[in-house]
Amino acid sequence: MLFTVTCYKGDELVEELQTDATSLTIGNLSPGEQYSFCVLAQLIHKIKKYPTTTVKTKTLLENLLEDLGLEQHYKDKLSLSTVLQIDEKSIADTSDGSVGDIAWNFLKKLMMVNVTARNVKSKASQSCNEASEETVFNLETLLHGPTLGNQFNPLDIITALFLCSDGFVQQELSLKMSMCQFAVPLLLPDPDTKQCTMMLWALRDIVKKYRPQSLLESKGFIEERIVLSEIPMVSFVRLGESSLSKSEILNKLLSNSQEYHDTFVHRDMECGDCPRKISDGIVEVAWYLPCGNKNIDIFSEPVTVANLRGDIASFVPQFSFLCETSCAVFVFCDQLDLACKQLTNDMSKADVFLVSNSQSKNFDGEDLKSLARDLNLMNNKIIIKTRSMNDADFVTALQGTIKSTVEKATAKINIEKMADVAHELGIQVDEDRPESKKAKQNADAITSEIHDTLEYKEAQLPLQGQIWKDLTSLEKEECRLRNAGSENIEQYKTLLQEQKNRLREKQNSNDMSGAMSCFINAISSPGMERCYFLKWMRLNLDNMSRQKLSGLREQYKEESKGSKNKEVIQDLDRQLSGSSLGIEHFFREMGQIYEASVSLPRKHPSREQLQHLPKLCAELLLEGLPLELVDGDASNIPLRWVSDVLSEFHQLVSCKSKILVITVLGVQSTGKSTLLNTMFGVQFAVSSGRCTRGAFMLLIRISEEVKNILNCDFVMIIDTEGLKSPELAKLDDSYEHDNELATLVVGLSDITLINIAMENSTEMKDILQIVVHAFLRMKEVGKRPKCQFVHQNVSDVSAHEKNLRDRTLLLEQLNEMTQAAAKMEKKEKNKCFTDVMEYSTETGNMYIPGLWNGTPPMAPVNAGYSEAVYELKKNIIQMLGKCESSANDILEFQEWIKSLWSAVKYENFIFSFRNSLVADAYMRLCTEYNKWEWNFKKDMYTWVTNAETRITNYGKVYGEVETGDIQKLLSDLKTAALTELSKGETQLLQNLTQYFRQTGGHVNLVERYKEEFMTSAKVTRREMERSILNQLSATVDIRQGMRELEKIKKNHAQEIEERVLELVEECRGKKVKMSDAELDSEFDNMWDISVEKVSRFRPQKIDVQSKVSHCLRANVSPKGSHASEILNKNSLAEIGNQPFEYKPKGIGKKVKHAVCGYLNIDDHVNAVQRLADSIIDTCQELVNTQTQRKNNYHDNYSVEILHMIDEKLQQNEGLKLDTKFEVSLKMHICGWAAEEFEKMHANFLQENDPYKCLNKNKEKFRSDFKDVFHERDQCQKKAQEFTDQFLRPAVEDFINRSLGHDIIGEMLTCQQFSTRMFFQYSILLDLISENQFELFLDYIEHYEKYVKQWIYKQIISHFSSQASASEFENRLLQACINQINIAVKKAQTEENKTLKCFVGNICEELSDKLVISQDALGTFMILNTADQGQFAHYLLKCVEQMEPLCQQKFENTSVEIKLEKCFVNVQRELFVRLIGCGKQCPFCKAPCEAGGAAHTEHWTSLHQSQGLGAWRFERSKHLVTDICTSLVNSDTEFVQYDSNGEKYYHPYKRYQEIFPDWKIPPDGSLEGSDYWKYVMAKFNDDFAKAYEAKPADIPQAWRNITKTEAEKSLQQAFNMKSESKSESESELESESESELKSESESE
Ligand SMILES: Nc1nc2c(ncn2[C@@H]2O[C@H](COP(=O)(O)OP(=O)(O)OP(=O)(O)O)[C@@H](O)[C@H]2O)c(=O)[nH]1
C-alpha cells in the first residue's frame, strides 16, 4: 500500500512524501512550531483519507530540559526542600555520569559552593577522550576529535536551572554562585516566550563586604546587600561577530594577575565551546570589590560588570536596559559597517565604547572612520586591539578606560532601582509576583515601625525581655536553691513557684502587641506567601540592623583578639544582643506568648486562641525554618513551647519522625555555621564576629531510598553559639552558659562535630575541657554520641600525615582532660578519652583547608574547602548509617530535651539526670533479668530436690552399703551440682550478652549496667553453690545417721517375723480350731515375750544446745577474746528466752542521725533495735521452715542462720554496730533456735525410735499373723496398704516439696512482682487507694512486716481469683502417678525371685523422685505372702483410686494451708527477691529499687517527706516537711558524728562523701513527690499525734494537691505509662477535680 503524507505549517506546504512503510521520519522541522499532517492511502480502487493530525514540535528549551531531566520542573518549580533533601546523589560519588545527571550534579556541587561545579562534562563523553589510545593513524579523528556526545554549555545549564526553580532556590543559587565568584544572571531570557525577566529577588540574598579607598585609613569597611548598593555598572555587549572573546577578556579584567579566576563562562573552558541553545540573551553581572590594598586592587572603588550574551541585534530590550542603567557600554564589534545602523538609532545615557580587533578579517579601517564620523566618536571612545598589543596590554587599556569612566560616573543606580527601568522597557521583574508583593507589604508594615531596636523590643516584644530572664533565674533557683538560706526548703520552693506564677500572670496581662498579631497573621497566610513574608522580614530586619551590628561585630572581633579590655568586650556583647533583632525574636515572643497562655486554665479564651501556634511553627519547621532551641540571651529553653511544636511536628508527618542529630561545637567565629551551610546547603546565620546565639535546630528530609540506609526520616542539624574563650567567659556567667549549652547539645546529638580552627587551637584546648565534660556526662547517663574533630584552615595536602603528631598530642590532651573532668564529676574510673567514647585518631579527625582561595572579597570559595566538607559529609552520613542505636523519633528526642535540660539546670548533672527512656530500658532489663535468674534458680531447686531424694533413698533397697559409697555419691553429686550451676550461670550470662547485643529497645542506654548484672549473675551462682553444697552434705549426714536406725528396725522386724512364724506353726500344731480371741491372746503373749527380748536400743540423743553453741563459738571466734567473754558469761538457753533488747553503751549511744536543727526520735537505738527485730524475724522464719521438714538436727542449720545474720549485719554496716551487739544478738537467736531444734530433734527421735516403731506396728503384725495362719490371700490388702502407707505419703511429700516453686513462679509472672520498681509502685498505689492513715503509718513504721503481709495477701488473692493452686498440684500428682505406673510395669517385666525384689525394684525406680519409707522393704515385707502378679495387679488399681482422693484433698485445702505445708517459704522467697538489697535511703528510709544482686548504686524512685519518718525540729517539735530530693540540692547540712563521737555538720550537697553508694537525684519534674506531699498534707495531724510531735507547717500548695494528682505523680516518679487515659484526659480530670474542690471550699 502506498501512503502519501503531506505536512503543512499553517497553510504553507512543507513537505510531501510517499512511502509504503508504516512509519517515516520528517527532518527539517523547526522547533516549537505547529504542523498538520494529512495522510492519504492509495487503495486499489479508491483513496482513503485519514483525519488530519496536528502536532507541535518540541521547542529547544523543552528538548534541553528533557535531556537534563528537568522537564517536570519547568511548570512545577524546584523548591528548596527538594534541593536540600539528602538523597543517594548527595552521599555517593557513583553517579553513572549519564546526561540526565549533569544538571543535578551541577546543583549538588553548587549547593556545596564548589567552584568546579561548572565543569559539566558528562562522564560518558569524558571516557571517550580518555580512551584515545588508538594505535592506528587516523587523520579524521585527530582533526575532528572524537564525536562529542551530549554536551551542554554551562550557561545553558545555569539558565535551565534558573528557569526551573522557585524564587527561593533562585536566591540560593545566586548566593552560592556569587560565593564562588561566578557571574550571576541579572536578566534571564526565556527562549520560549522570548521574554526576559529581571532577577531582583534572586539577588536579594547576596551581601558583600569591601573596603573602598575612602575607608583605607580608618580600616573601616562597607557591608551591604548588593542589590541596594549604589555601584556604577559597566556593560559589555557584542554586535555581530567578534573575534575577541568578550568573556575571557572580562575575566582577565576582573582578576588579579596572580589570581586568575573564571567569573564568566568563556569558550576555552570545559564545554564552554558547546553551542548555547537557550542562554543567548542572558545578562550576567559580577562585581569587582576592592579589599583596600593598593597593590592588589584593580579598581579602588567597586564596579558592577554586566555581560550580555548573544548579539545585541537580536536582544534589543536587554541592550536598551543596559544602556539605561550602565554608565558605560562596551560594544565588541568586528564588522563595523553593521554597527552603524544599530548604534545610531539607539543612543543612550551611557557612554558607548567601541571595541574592535584590527587583526580580525572583518575589520575594515574605512568602516571605522565612517562610523566614528556618524556617531561622533572621539578616539577615547574607541579601543582597538592592534597587532602590537598582547592580551595583557589590551586588558590594561580597558581597565584604564573603565577606571576613568567609573570615576566620572554620576549616575549610580542600584539594582533595586533598575526594576523601574525594566518596567519602562516592558521587562518583567521577578518580584512582581503577587504573593511576593503582598508579603512585602506585610513585612514592611511591621518593620517600618522599627526605629530604635531596643525600644522596639521592649514595646512590641515585651514577654521575652526581663520577665523571661527573671523566669529563667527562678527556674534555675528552683533547682539550685542557692539563696534558700536557713529557710524551710519546701516553703522556699513554694515561694519560688508563686513568684513564677506571678511572672506568668504578668506576661498574660499584656495584650498581644500589634507587631506580634501582624506577624502571626502573616505567617498564617497560605503557602508561598508565608515563605516570602518570612524572607522579607529577614531581609528587612537584616538591612536594618546590619549597619549597627556589623560594626559591633567587627569591634568585638578585634577586641577579643587582643582580649585586653574586658569591660569593653562585655559591653560590646551586651550591645550586640541588645541591638540584634531577627525573626528569631518574633518566634521567641510567640513561644513566650504560648508558654504564658498555657498557665491559664484550660478553657480560658485567650489560651484557646493561642492553641494553634505550635502547629503553625511545626509547619515552618517542616519547611526548613530553623527553630530556636536554646534562647542564648536568657540561656533557657521554653520547654513547653518546644515540646508542643515537636509534638505537632510528629503529627504533621504522621508519626514518621525518626531523626538523627548532628551538632557542631567550637570556639566563637570559627566557621561553624559556614561549615553546616556548606555541608547541607542550609542557611544558618553567618557573619564574622559573634553571630549565632543559643542553639537552633533545623530538619532536613531524607529521600525514600536513603531512609533504608539511615533508618530515619529526617536529619536534624543543630547550630550552636560559639563557646567563649576562658578569658572572655570569666567576665560574666558565660562559662556556665557554655557548659549548659554544650552538655545539652552533646546529649541530643548522635554525632558532634568539634570545630577547631588552627589559629585558635590554644583557645580550643580550654574549650575542649567543656566538651569532654559533656561527653563524660553522656557516658554516665548512658548516651554515647560519636564525635568528629574538624580542623579548619589546614591547607597542606599532606595534612593528615603531617598532623599525626598533632593528633597524638590532641589525644594526650584529651586524656588529661578526661581525667580532670572525671575527677570533677567523681567518676574517676574514666582514665582516658577512649573510655568515655569511641574515638580513633585515624578516623576521628578531618582536615579542611581555608574557606577562601585568595584575598576576600574577590576570592572565590576554595575548591578544596568544598571538597573536604563533602568528604566530611559522606563520612558523617556513613557514621550515621552505622549508628547502633536505632534512631529516636521526635517524641523521644523531646523526652531527651526535657531530661537533659532539667538535669542541666541542677549543678550536679550526672546525679540529676533522670530520663524516662533510660528508666524504661532499665525496667525492661530488670524484668528480663529477673525472669532468667528465676529460671536458673528454679532449675537448681528442682535439681537439688531430686538429689536430696536420691540421697535419702540411698541404700534402702539393697540394704547394707559401705560408708565409703555414700561419700562417693556425695562427691559425685557435688560435681554434678557444680556442672549444673556452671551451665545455669553460663546460660544467664549468655542471655545478658545477647540482650545487650540487640539493637532495639534502647539497650544502649543501659549498657553501663551490663557489668553490674554480669556480677549479679555470678553472685547468684556463688550463693546457690554455697547453699546447695551445704545442703547436700547435711542430707548425707542425716542419711547416714538414719542407716543405723534402719538396721536395728530391720533386725527387730526379722526377729518378730521369726517368732510369728513359730507361733503360726505352734497354733497349727494344736489341731484344734482356734477362735479369733484365742489367736489374739496367743499373739499378745508372743508379742510381750518377744518385745521383751529385743534389744532395747535407743538412738543416741544429741546435745543440740551444745552443738549450736559450738557453731556459734566458731562463728564469732574471729571477733577475738571479747566475744568469747560475752559468750561465756551467759548461757544460751537463758538468753534465748528473754526478749532481745539493745542496750547501747559508750559512744554508740550518742551516734544519732539528725538533720541540722532537726531531731528524729527514731535515733540510733531505735534503728538498731529495728534491725535486730527484723533479723530475729527472719531467723524465726528460717527455723520454722527447717522444723517443718521434721528432720534430724544438723549443724548446717545453725551455720545457715549465722550466715544469714552476718549478711544482714554487713548490709547495715552504716549503723556502726559493735561486737557486743552482734554477739548478744547471735546468742539470743541461737539460744532460741537451739530450743526449737531440740524440740525437733526430740520429735525426730520419737518418730524413729526402733522400739516405739515396733510397738506402733503391733496391730499390723497381728493382722498379718492371722492372715498367714488362715492362709488368706493378702494381695489386695497389701496393695492397699502399700499405696496408703508408702506411696501416698511419698507423693504428698513430693508435692509439698515442689509446689512452692510453682507458686513463686506463678507469682513472678504478675506485673507487680516483675521488678522492684513495679513492686514499690504497686504497694504505694494500693496504699493511696485505701487512703487510710493506719496503713500509711504501718507502711512507714514497720516496712518489712507490712511488705510481707502485703505479699501474702497478694498470693492469697491471686490464687483465689486468677489462678488455682490445685492446678499445679494436679500436674505434680499426675507426674508422680505416671512415674509409679511406669515403675510398676517395668518391675513386672523383670525376673523377680521374691515379692521383696519386686517392691525393691519399684522403689529403686522411683528413688530419685519419691522418698519411700524404709519400712516399705522392712516391716511391710514381714509376713507378706502376697502373690507377686496379683499384687501388681491390685497395686495399679489402688494407685488409680488414689488419684481422685488426692484431688479431693487438694480441692478442700485452702491456699493458706498449702502455703504452710510448702517446703519453701513462698512469702519469704518473694520477699527476698523484691526487697532487693534491703538498703534504705539514709535520710528518709525509702527502700532501694536497683535491680540485680550486685548493684553498686542504691536509689529509689520516690523519696518521702522526712516528717513521715518522724523527723522534727529540735526545738519547736514541729514535723519536718523537707524531702531528700530537694535537700540534696540545697545548702542545708545534716549532723554527723566523727569517730570520737563529736558532732559536726555535713552539707547535703556532698552527701555522697558520707553515703557513697547512694544516688539521690533531685526531683526534676517538681511534681514527682506530690504523692508524699499529699499524704503528709492529708494526715499531718495524725502523724503528729502518732509521733508525739507537733504538726508540720505544710506549704499551701501541698494542700491543693488532689488524690488524682498524687496518683499521677506516682506514675511519673516510677515512669509508668498510664494505660487507659491519655495525658490530656487525666489532666482534664484533675482540673475538674480541683475545680470541684475550690467550689466546695468556697461554699
Ligand atoms: N578565612 C576564613 N574565614 C572563614 C572560614 N570559615 C568561615 N569563615 C568566615 O568566618 C566568619 C564567621 O563564620 P561563622 O560560620 O558565622 O562562624 P561561627 O563559628 O558560626 O560563629 P558564631 O556562631 O558567632 O560562633 C564568616 O565571615 C565566614 O565567612 C575559614 O575557613 N577561613
Ligand SMILES: [Mg+2]
Ligand atoms: Mg554560627
Ligand SMILES: [Zn+2]
Ligand atoms: Zn530519701
Ligand SMILES: [Zn+2]
Ligand atoms: Zn540497693
